[in-house]
Structures are given as structure tokens and as C-alpha cells.
Amino acid sequence: MVTAIEPLLREQLIDRRHKLEDAASAFHRPAELARLLKEVDAALLRMDTGVYGLCEVCHEPVETERLIADPLTRFCLGDLTPSEQRALEEDLELASQIQTGLLPPRTQHIDGWEVFYHYQPAGAVSGDYCDLIKGEDQSVHFVLGDVSGKGVAASMLMAHLNAMFRTLISINLPLEQMVERASRVFCESTLPTQYATLVCGRANTNGEVELCNAGHLPPLLIQEGKVISIAATGLPVGVFCSESFAVNRVRMNKGDSLFLYTDGFSESLDGAGKEFGTDRLSSLLNDNHNLSPEAIISLCRTELHTFTEGRLPGDDLTLMAITRTK
Numbered sequence: 421m422v423t424a425i426e427p428l429l430r431e432q433l434i435d436r437r438h439k440l441e442d443a444a445s446a447f448h449r450p451a452e453l454a455r456l457l458k459e460v461d462a463a464l465l466r467m468d469t470g471v472y473g474l475c476e477v478c479h480e481p482v483e484t485e486r487l488i489a490d491p492l493t494r495f496c497l498g499d500l501t502p503s504e505q506r507a508l509e510e511d512l513e514l515a516s517q518i519q520t521g522l523l524p525p526r527t528q529h530i531d532g533w534e535v536f537y538h539y540q541p542a543g544a545v546s547g548d549y550c551d552l553i554k555g556e557d558q559s560v561h562f563v564l565g566d567v568s569g570k571g572v573a574a575s576m577l578m579a580h581l582n583a584m585f586r587t588l589i590s591i592n593l594p595l596e597q598m599v600e601r602a603s604r605v606f607c608e609s610t611l612p613t614q615y616a617t618l619v620c621g622r623a624n625t626n627g628e629v630e631l632c633n634a635g636h637l638p639p640l641l642i643q644e645g646k647v648i649s650i651a652a653t654g655l656p657v658g659v660f661c662s663e664s665f666a667v668n669r670v671r672m673n674k675g676d677s678l679f680l681y682t683d684g685f686s687e688s689l690d691g692a693g694k695e696f697g698t699d700r701l702s703s704l705l706n707d708n709h710n711l712s713p714e715a716i717i718s719l720c721r722t723e724l725h726t727f728t729e730g731r732l733p734g735d736d737l738t739l740m741a742i743t744r745t746k
């Protein structure tokens with residue numbers, strides 16, 4: 421049952437009832453008004469009789485996020501009518517198009533750097549955040565992150581991160597301050613259970629790369645025949661409203677690459693339920709030096725496809741490679 425959110429939804433329904441009554445004099449369609457009031461009263465009655473939030477067909481709980489979006493929901497996703505299903509599919513298709521529109525160009529060449537990424541939602545939309553923004557000084561800002569949860573709710577938070585970082589990057593703050601501000605806004609504007617792990621970096625024209633890692637999987641630096649893992653410098657963003665972050669600096673030379681990924685990659689499972697794992701990833705990158713960013717991503721995807729025997733990942737997956745070209 422949805423006991424935790426039920427008091428809140430009850431308040432919303434009562435509020436909605438008052439608004440409908442207030443609007444009655446200005447309402448030109450009394451039949452429509454009566455129908456809406458009846459629906460609200462029926463939901464309140466379901467709360468009183470302890471069956472609120474249960475699907476009227478299968479009697480299993482309705483998905484909580486759908487009740488929050490519409491407290492009048494009476495059927496679980498599996499038991500929608502064909503027209504409701506079509507409406508939902510159209511909504512998701514539109515959401516997916518909007519999310520795709522938020523992504524940067526797939527490949528970028530910016531003064532001494534080449535970047536390529538692969539973004540693959542597990543469903544219609546993804547909770548991963550991936551961005552590439554050129555700074556006024558020709559530096560490249562890159563962000564790769566993973567929002568808690570999956571599906572539509574996570575994709576809304578992804579869009580929130582996108583808007584925040586696009587704004588923060590444009591005012592050219594030091595990296596740690598940028599992530600601190602993003603974390604504060606994210607914390608203040610989301611539910612307590614929501615957070616995001618992310619790596620925010622800046623590749624400068626002189627070959628220096630700054631990295632601020634908020635609880636995300638360590639980026640891998642492929643350099644001089646070695647693969648070096650660069651550990652996190654802070655907690656995920658949005659966990660506490662006043663977090664502070666530190667920055668790691670690395671120097672990259674021609675041919676060196678930096679590889680970033682979300683857990684949809686490293687935690688993919690084979691047929692026996694074993695994880696792909698970070699060790700397998702490190703040795704794969706160690707055996708294949710001097711590849712272009714696109715070739716690195718392609719190699720990783722091929723290896724994952726073989727490992728999972730072609731099964732699609734159950735989680736959102738994002739890969740990014742950044743190579744120094746001069």
C-alpha cells in the first residue's frame with residue numbers, strides 16, 4: 421500500500437474538491453463538474469475504506485510515482501485500457517524526443533581534444549546525464565552522471581541537472597564551486613531520497629584536466645601503457661545541502677585518453693549472473709592503447725555485447741571517451 425504518501429494525496433484531493441466547488445459558479449458544463457467531483461469523492465472513499473492505491477483489476481498496488489502524478493489513478497500500468505496505454509506511449513515517445521534533444525553532438529573536436537560518447541536508455545528515457553560544453557577559453561567541460569532511480573522520474577532529474585550545469589558552466593566558476601552550487605540546488609529542489617553521482621571535468625587547452633567526482637565510478641586514465649583509476653573526491657550531489665568538493669588534476673599528453681562510464685556498463689550481468697566489473701574494463705583498456713575515442717567506445721560496446729550474450733542492459737548506460745590529440 422501507499423500509506424506513506426496517502427495523507428499528502430488526501431490533502432491534495434480535498435484541496436482539489438474545494439477548487440472545483442469554488443469554480444462551480446463560473447463553470448459552464450455542470451455535468452463535467454459533477455463527474456470530476458464524483459471522481460475526487462470516489463478516491464477519498466477508497467482512502468476511507470483502505471483500498472486506495474490498489475489496482476481495480478489485479479488488486480496489486482498501483483505504481484507510487486503514478487499516484488503522485490495523478491491521485492485519481494485506479495489501474496496499474498499492466499491494466500490500463502488500450503486508449504490509456506496509447507496515451508502513455510505517446511507521452512513517453514515525446515519525453516524521449518525531448519531528452520534526446522538535450523544531448524550534445526555525439527562527437528566533438530575542440531582545440532587539442534576529441535570526445536565521443538554513447539548514450540543508451542534502458543527504457544524510453546534515461547536517468548543518466550551526459551553533456552559536453554565548450555568554454556569561452558576553448559576548454560571542454562564534460563559531465564557524466566547517474567540520477568538515483570530509473571524511468572520518467574529519473575529523466576526529469578536528468579533534465580534538471582542539464583539545466584543547472586548549462587547555466588553554471590556559462591558563468592565560468594572554479595569546478596569545485598560549480599559542483600557545490602549544483603549540489604545545493606539539487607538538494608533543495610528534490611525529495612530527500614533523490615541524489616546523483618557525477619563526474620564534472622574541464623579539459624584545458626594546455627593538456628591539463630580537472631576532475632570533480634561526486635561519488636561516481638572512478639574515471640580511468642589510459643596513459644603510457646597503464647590504466648589509472650581516479651578516485652571520487654566527494655559524496656553524490658544532493659545528499660546534503662552544504663557539501664564541499666575537491667578537484668583532482670591530471671596532465672594528459674598526445675594519445676592519452678580518459679574513459680568515463682555509468683554503472684549500467686560495469687554492472688551488466690552475464691548469463692550466470694556475474695557482473696562485467698571494473699577489473700575486466702581496466703584490463704580491456706590496458707590491452708588496447710592508442711585508440712580514437714570512437715574506437716574505445718566501440719570496443720567496450722562489443723566486449724559488453726559478447727559478455728552479456730547480446731541481452732540488452734537492464735539499466736541506463738552511458739560511455740564517454742576523451743582523447744588528447746596534440
Ligand SMILES: [Zn+2]
Nearest residue numbers: 475478496499
Ligand atoms: Zn493491475
